[in-house]
Amino acid sequence: MTDAASRPLPLAGIRVLDLTTYIAGPFAASLLADLGAEVVKVEPPGGDPIRGYPSTLPGESRVFLGVNRGKRGVVLDLRRPEELAALLRLAERADVLLENYRPGVAARLGLDSAALRAANPGLVHLSLTGFGAGGPVAGRAGFDQVLQAMTGIAAFQARVTGAAPATVPGSVVDYYAAALCALGAVAALYQRCGTGAGEAVRVSLLGAAMAMQAGRLVRGEGEPLAVDRDLSPGGVAGVHPTAEGWLYLQASTPRFWAALCEGVGLPDLACDPRYDSTRKRAERAADLLPPLRAALAARTATAWEALLSPAVPCAAVRPLEALFEDEQVAAEGLLATHPYPGGDYMALHGPIRFGDRAPAPPRGAPGLGDDVNDLLRDWGVLTPP
Numbered sequence: 001m002t003d004a005a006s007r008p009l010p011l012a013g014i015r016v017l018d019l020t021t022y023i024a025g026p027f028a029a030s031l032l033a034d035l036g037a038e039v040v041k042v043e044p045p046g047g048d049p050i051r052g053y054p055s056t057l058p059g060e061s062r063v064f065l066g067v068n069r070g071k072r073g074v075v076l077d078l079r080r081p082e083e084l085a086a087l088l089r090l091a092e093r094a095d096v097l098l099e100n101y102r103p104g105v106a107a108r109l110g111l112d113s114a115a116l117r118a119a120n121p122g123l124v125h126l127s128l129t130g131f132g133a134g135g136p137v138a139g140r141a142g143f144d145q146v147l148q149a150m151t152g153i154a155a156f157q158a159r160v161t162g163a164a165p166a167t168v169p170g171s172v173v174d175y176y177a178a179a180l181c182a183l184g185a186v187a188a189l190y191q192r193c194g195t196g197a198g199e200a201v202r203v204s205l206l207g208a209a210m211a212m213q214a215g216r217l218v219r220g221e222g223e224p225l226a227v228d229r230d231l232s233p234g235g236v237a238g239v240h241p242t243a244e245g246w247l248y249l250q251a252s253t254p255r256f257w258a259a260l261c262e263g264v265g266l267p268d269l270a271c272d273p274r275y276d277s278t279r280k281r282a283e284r285a286a287d288l289l290p291p292l293r294a295a296l297a298a299r300t301a302t303a304w305e306a307l308l309s310p311a312v313p314c315a316a317v318r319p320l321e322a323l324f325e326d327e328q329v330a331a332e333g334l335l336a337t338h339p340y341p342g343g344d345y346m347a348l349h350g351p352i353r354f355g356d357r358a359p360a361p362p363r364g365a366p367g368l369g370d371d372v373n374d375l376l377r378d379w380g381v382l383t384p385p
Contacts, residue, residue: 005356009036014189015379016040017090018071019099019111021048023144024174024205025128026067028181029098033070034352035186036360037096040375041071042087044078047368060342065365067178069338069347073366074375078109087111089381092120096185100128103138113200123198124188128181132204142205144171151209152216159230177208234282236260239317240293245301246317249308252278259311264295264304333359340364 014037018029026041026048033039041048048064055062076083088110091097097116099106106112106127113125127133130142140146145167148154153173158165181203188199210217216229232238236251251260254276261270269288275281281288296304301316308314323329324346336349339362350359 005358007357009357009360010354011035011037011186011189014038014096015094016096016098016185017042017087017094019097019101020128021100022050022174023063023067023171024177024208025098025100025181026050027175027178028126028128028185030067030070031178031182031352032096032185033363034350034360035182039071040090040371041068041073041366042090043073043075043368045075047075051368057345060340065338065340065345066347068365070360070363071366072371072375073369074372075369076372078111084109086376086381088119090376090379091116091123093379093381094120094123095189096124096126098126098128098181098185102141103129103133117198117200121197122192124185124192124201125198126181126185126188126201126203128177129202129204131206133202144173144205147173147205147209151206152213153209173205173209173212176212177203177205180208180211235278235285235288236281236292240289240296242296242301242304243299247296247301247304248315248317250313256312257281260308263308263312264292266291266295336362338362338364341367341370 011032014032016029016032016037016039018026018039018041020026020029021043029039029041048068050064050067051061053061053063057065076087078084078087091111097111099111101109101111107115113127116123116125129138130147131137131140145154148167149165154165154167157163157168181201184201184203188201192198218229219225236249236257239246239248249260251257257275258270261267269275269291274284275288299307305314305316324335329335334349334351335346337344338347338349345364347362347364349362353359
């Protein structure tokens with residue numbers, strides 16, 4: 001192993017308190033664990049509500065396991081003065097504290113930025129809310145699908161499918177908000193290297209949902225509100241039926257378009273001036289798609305992928321579970337077995353890599369309160385007997 005490969009991960013030695021629940025905040029904290037931080041999940045006595053979500057795993061919530069890997073776990077009832085005091089002592093020793101309380105709740109608990117940074121001037125306090133810190137709806141509960149409905153994501157699905165508006169499954173706003181939270185925390189830690197001072201960082205699901213659509217969310221001066229803001233090139237770009245299964249194709253550049261036409265046995269289309277730009281192919285999709293799809297009917301989606309993918313961006317449509325046996329995923333080491341009190345499980349591992357350095361060792365989500373005494377002793381909050 002080279003010297004560079006043996007160096008610790010960038011956030012080694014950083015301590016993170018994760019007071020968040022559900023998906024966005026917890027996954028942000030897991031991303032910090034991926035970067036080498038020691039992350040402690042602080043739960044109320046009943047646990048994170050996401051622990052109770054339906055799952056086919058016996059007695060476990062799949063989503064809880066997926067977004068809370070890499071952490072230690074403690075239970076503290078912050079309504080009890082002595083346990084709130086214990087948390088504050090942990091905060092004095094922490095580098096980052098994440099919470100996703102509604103505006104005003106942290107202040108009522110004595111955990112607002114001013115109070116936390118008075119106790120620990122170097123602390124990075126990251127607050128994740130649904131709609132932001134102020135404004136007419138700031139006090140509402142913010143959930144991924146609520147923000148999808150509010151910000152045009154659900155409406156856009158109706159336009160794409162021709163059906164009723166629908167939210168995109170998979171809590172996409174939550175996961176993007178998590179990435180923004182992790183980015184904000186890392187930026188504040190970097191700033192602290194120069195100033196020695198912590199920072200109050202704010203992220204909202206509203207901001208995340210808008211940032212996800214930055215390429216559409218542009219309005220020219222004097223432009224009416226109702227204009228076409230579709231980002232997709234249309235025409236060939238999309239999912240197409242084959243002899244068996246479905247195939248996504250993207251052929252927006254001249255090189256990809258020529259390779260696709262040659263690969264499916266329609267070379268004349270490549271030099272047809274009616275289709276010699278992405279815009280023309282989108283405008284004439286009604287004429288272009290029938291011969292293309294007739295050609296695709298000759299092979300299965302996986303056969304077309306094997307034939308076309310060296311020269312044409314494409315993929316057979318597969319279910320999520322296929323990733324557990326995917327050769328590329330295995331080659332990148334993006335899944336690993338994580339230990340857990342209720343039984344080991346396979347999950348995401350090391351999505352961010354640094355040179356030749358190995359990612360942090362797999363660590364499963366914490367059992368409810370499993371680490372409380374050890375953690376309090378390790379951080380010097382409790383004195384060993």
